[in-house]
Amino acid sequence: MTTAVAHPFLSRELTADEEGRAMELHRRAIVIDTLGALQPTEEYISSLERGGVNALGLTLVAERHNFRDAIDWIVWWNRELRRWERRLVLATSADDIRQAKQDGRIAVIYLFQSGKPFEDEAGHVELFRRLGVVSSQLTYNLRNFLGDGHVEPGNAGLSLLGQQVVAEMNRVGMLVDLSHVGERTAQDAIKASSRPVYFSHGGAQAVSMTPRFSSDETLGLLRENGGNMSATGLHLTHDVANDEPLLRYEIDHVMYLLGFLGADHVSLSTDFVKAPDWVYRNAFLDDDGYLNLEYPGKLLRQRYYWRGADKPEGYPWFIYPLGIRTYDEYPNFTRELVIRGLSDEQILKVHGENYLRLFEQVVG
Numbered sequence: 001m002t003t004a005v006a007h008p009f010l011s012r013e014l015t016a017d018e019e020g021r022a023m024e025l026h027r028r029a030i031v032i033d034t035l036g037a038l039q040p041t042e043e044y045i046s047s048l049e050r051g052g053v054n055a056l057g058l059t060l061v062a063e064r065h066n067f068r069d070a071i072d073w074i075v076w077w078n079r080e081l082r083r084w085e086r087r088l089v090l091a092t093s094a095d096d097i098r099q100a101k102q103d104g105r106i107a108v109i110y111l112f113q114s115g116k117p118f119e120d121e122a123g124h125v126e127l128f129r130r131l132g133v134v135s136s137q138l139t140y141n142l143r144n145f146l147g148d149g150h151v152e153p154g155n156a157g158l159s160l161l162g163q164q165v166v167a168e169m170n171r172v173g174m175l176v177d178l179s180h181v182g183e184r185t186a187q188d189a190i191k192a193s194s195r196p197v198y199f200s201h202g203g204a205q206a207v208s209m210t211p212r213f214s215s216d217e218t219l220g221l222l223r224e225n226g227g228n229m230s231a232t233g234l235h236l237t238h239d240v241a242n243d244e245p246l247l248r249y250e251i252d253h254v255m256y257l258l259g260f261l262g263a264d265h266v267s268l269s270t271d272f273v274k275a276p277d278w279v280y281r282n283a284f285l286d287d288d289g290y291l292n293l294e295y296p297g298k299l300l301r302q303r304y305y306w307r308g309a310d311k312p313e314g315y316p317w318f319i320y321p322l323g324i325r326t327y328d329e330y331p332n333f334t335r336e337l338v339i340r341g342l343s344d345e346q347i348l349k350v351h352g353e354n355y356l357r358l359f360e361q362v363v364g
Contacts, residue, residue, distance in 0.1 A: 007323060007332070008322070009246040009248060009321065010247070010248060010323070010335060010339060011248045011251075011339050011340070014335055014338065014339060018335075018338050018339070019335070021338060022331065022334045022335045022338045023331065023334075025334055025338070025347050025348065026331045026334040026351075027052065029052075029054075029347070029348050029352055030054050030055070030097065030098065030101050030348075030351065030352035030353065030356060031051075031052050031053050031054045031330065031351050031352055032053075032054060032055040032056065032057075032097070032267065032351065032352040032355050032356065033053055033055070033056040033057065033268065033330075034056075034057045034198075034200045034230040034267050034268070034269045034355050035056075035057045035059070035179070035200040035201035035230065035232065035269040035270070035271050036053070036056035036057060036058070036269065036270050036271075037056070037059075037270070037272035037273060037274045038088075039275070039276060040080040040083065040084055040088075044327075045084065045087055045088070045106070047326055047327040047328050048327045049087070050328050051326075051327035051328050051329065051330030051331065052330060053106060053330055054097070054100060054106060054107060054352065055097045055100060055101075055106065055107035055108075055109060055352070056106065056107075056108065056109065057109045057111045057135065057200055057269070058108050058109060058110060059111060059112070059274050060073040060074060060110055060112055060133065061112050061114060061116070062112075062113040062140055063113070063114055063116075063141060063142065064116070065114065065116060065117060066116055066117060066119070067118075069117070070112065070117035070128065070133075071131075074110070074131050074132065074133070077110070078090075078132075081108060086105070087106060088105060088108055089103075089107055089108065090107075090108055090110065090132055091107035091108060091109050091134075092132050092134055092363070092364075093359075093360075093363060093364045094356050094359045094363070094364070097352075097356060097359070109135065110132045110133045110134060110135075111133065111134065111136060111137075111175075111177065111200065112128075112133060112135070112136035112137060112177075113136075113137050113140055113177075113179070113180065114137055114140040114144065114180075115136055115137060115138045115139060115144060115146045115162075115165060116140075116144045116145075118136075118146070119145065120145050122161065122164040122165050122167075122168045123168070125165055125168040125174060126168065126172045128174075129172040129173065129174050133174065134173070134174055134175060134359075134363045135174060135177050135363075136169065136174060136175070136176070136177060137177040137178070137179055137181065137200075138162055138165070138166070138176065138177075138178065138181050138185060138189060139181045139182070139185060140180050141180055143156070145159065145161050146159055146162035146165055146185075147182065147189070148181070148182035148184065148185050149180055149181060149182055150180055150181060150182050150183070150212040151211070152182055155182050155183060155184045155185075156182070156184065156185075157182065157184035157187075157188045158184075158185050158188035158189050162188075162189070162192075163188075166189055166192045167194075169193075170193060173362055173364055174362075174363070175197070175198060175358070175359070175362050175363060176193050176195070176197040176198070177197070177198060177199065177200045178190070178197055178198070178199050178202075179199045179200050179201050179202050179212070180212055183214075183215060183217075183218060186214070186218050187217070187218055187221055190218075190222060190224075190225045190227070191221065193225065195362050196225055196226040196227040196228065196361060196362060197222070197225055197227040198227050198229065198355075198358060199214065199222075199227075199228070199229045199230060200230055200269060201230055201234070201269040201270075201271040202214055202229055202231070202232060203231055203232060203235075203236075203250075203253040204216075204219065204256050204257060204260070206256060207252050207253050207256050208235070208236055208249070208252075208253070210235045210236075212235070213235075214229070216260070222265075223260065223261050223262070223265070226265070227265065227358070228265050228266070228267055228354055228355060228358045229257050229261060229266055229267070230266075230267040230268055230269040230355070231250055231251075231254045231257060231266065231267075231268060231269070232250070232269045232271045233245065233249075233250040233270060233271070233321040233324055234270075234271045234318060234319075234320060236249045236250060236321060244322055245319060245320070245321040245322065246321050246322050246323060247321045247322065247323030247324045247329075247332055247333070248323075248336055250268075250324070251333070251336045251337065251340060254266055254268070254340075254350060255340060258342075258346070258350075263346050263349060264349060264357070265354060266350055266354060267350060267351075267352070267354050267355040268333055268350060270320070270324065270327075271318075272320070272327075273318055275295055279293055279294065279295055280293070282294065323336075333351070334347060334351070337350065
């Protein structure tokens with residue numbers, strides 16, 4: 001049969017019939033990047049639209065951002081969403097995401113990649129929930145008031161305050177995100193949570209031995225919790241020596257997770273870089289070994305714990321798989337899922353329905 005698509009990042013060539021099925025499924029699906037990126041420019045938004053992305057999780061704060069930083073970013077992004085309101089819309093419920101799909105707009109989901117903005121007050125969780133933040137990691141890479149991140153050698157787990165914050169997130173309807181947290185912190189949080197939790201961008205150590213990916217022990221607890229794991233394409237090079245990471249390697253994680261967690265508990269994410277290239281190209285290391293970045297809309301530089309190369313001049317430091325390096329390429333996910341033999345129902349679940357079900361169950 002005539003070949004429709006042949007790319008080295010796919011497991012094999014697609015037939016014309018498979019290509020047609022993949023594109024129809026991609027059109028029908030509610031396509032959600034559970035941890036993505038957005039730049040408020042015509043070029044970037046158009047790329048999302050061409051790729052058929054209907055919703056994305058937008059990082060407001062990460063490792064070093066505090067309470068005031070989080071407020072500043074909410075104000076900044078609220079202004080940008082108003083400016084692009086014909087094409088972007090804030091989503092604080094599952095119905096908002098569904099409506100955005102119907103309206104031809106992209107739903108933007110506010111999230112934190114660190115619980116540091118909560119500081120030492122669990123009551124701040126409700127405050128940020130009322131401001132539209134519907135998901136938060138407990139830690140980033142380092143320790144904070146809530147627990148240990150995945151690079152902390154002590155692996156001390158969830159703190160007493162962290163337990164209170166998890167309970168408060170459960171109460172107000174905020175997703176508990178365990179990406180970047182330490183293994184014991186993740187396991188403690190899963191046990192402490194009365195609602196399903198998730199990893200907005202992660203993977204399985206059984207497939208790729210990346211430190212921040214999850215062990216089978218953690219995945220077993222996630223399965224008992226009824227939570228969700230979104231496979232990401234970043235950091236797939238550890239088991240691929242002298243080779244370029246490929247999109248099909250990310251789908252290897254999807255297939256493993258489907259077998260481990262079940263068809264209702266796996267999603268997709270890109271973890272694309274969150275700012276324009278100039279932010280990273282202008283970065284520098286200070287004398288203490290911290291990476292300094294200056295973001296658009298901010299007056300202050302942000303300092304990050306740096307575990308990369310000795311010099312930041314080697315940007316891009318983030319190596320994404322060939323086949324999914326821009327949002328224009330998002331349909332390649334659907335192509336590879338078709339190749340792997342997933343049913344239409346399974347593909348629609350992985351693209352968005354699984355996350356949407358979790359979102360509705362926890363957030364509303």
